Amino acid sequence: MTDEKSMNRAISGGIIWLTGLSGSGKSTIATHLCKTLIQANLKVEILDGDQIRSWLSPGLGFSKADRDLNVQRVGMVANLLSRNGVLVIVAMISPYREIRNQLKATTHNFIEIFINAPLEVCEVRDIKGLYAQARAGNIQGFTGVSDPYEIPLEPDLICHTADETIAESVSKILQMLSKMNLIPSLQA
Structure with missing residues (x-):
């Protein structure tokens, strides 16, 4: 439960940027985190x-320039929401350090969380078979x-998802968000 005073602390917004390999657990963690925050009326x-x-960058491919542009666009949307008191959870591979660092320097309350899982674990979790297709040469880049x-x-x-539960x-x-005074103290 949260009280009125705690709720007032949680209106500054922030960008919770989950980065990691495909299959590391970004989307799963984002979904569970979102449910907890919604239950707290945030x-x-x-x-x-x-x-x-598919809807923000439909014409982009997967070159470094296109990936960077996609990350910049998502960062811009996240920043607009964050500046208006929304906690934005971004679950994106965002593979390049330079663009993530640029976002960290230019956006409101950017929090970078590395969803760390070994490549072998990500490959086992891959229900779409993308890693196998990439290893077979069917998916480039x-x-x-x-x-x-x-x-x-x-x-x-850092969340070590091969060793930690989702909770x-x-x-x-x-x-961490509570220590940063972005949210009241909550339980997963």
Whole structure:
């Protein structure tokens, strides 16, 4: 339960940017985190990389320039929402460190969370078979196989999803957001 005073602390907004390989758990954590924040009557939105690309960046491919432009567009939308008191959860591979650092420097309350799972674990979790297709040469420029993923050097938080449950990862995020005075103290 939250009280009125706690709720007033949680209206500054923020961008909770979940970055990691495909299959690391970004979307799953985002969904569970969002449910917890909604139950606390906080304003929250999810911008999921898989879903948002089709309507925000439909003409873009997967070159570095196109990926960077897609991340910039998502960052701009997230920043607009954040500046207006919304907690925005972005679940996006966003493989390049430079563009993530640029967003961190130019957006409102940007929090970078590295969803860390070994490539082997991500491949086992891959229900779409994308890693297998990439390894077979059917998908070019696939992050983690034929295109790099640049691990964040100084993320605000790391969730080790091969070793933590979803609830443990979400709890770590909630604790950090509470310490930053973006939300009241909540349980996953």
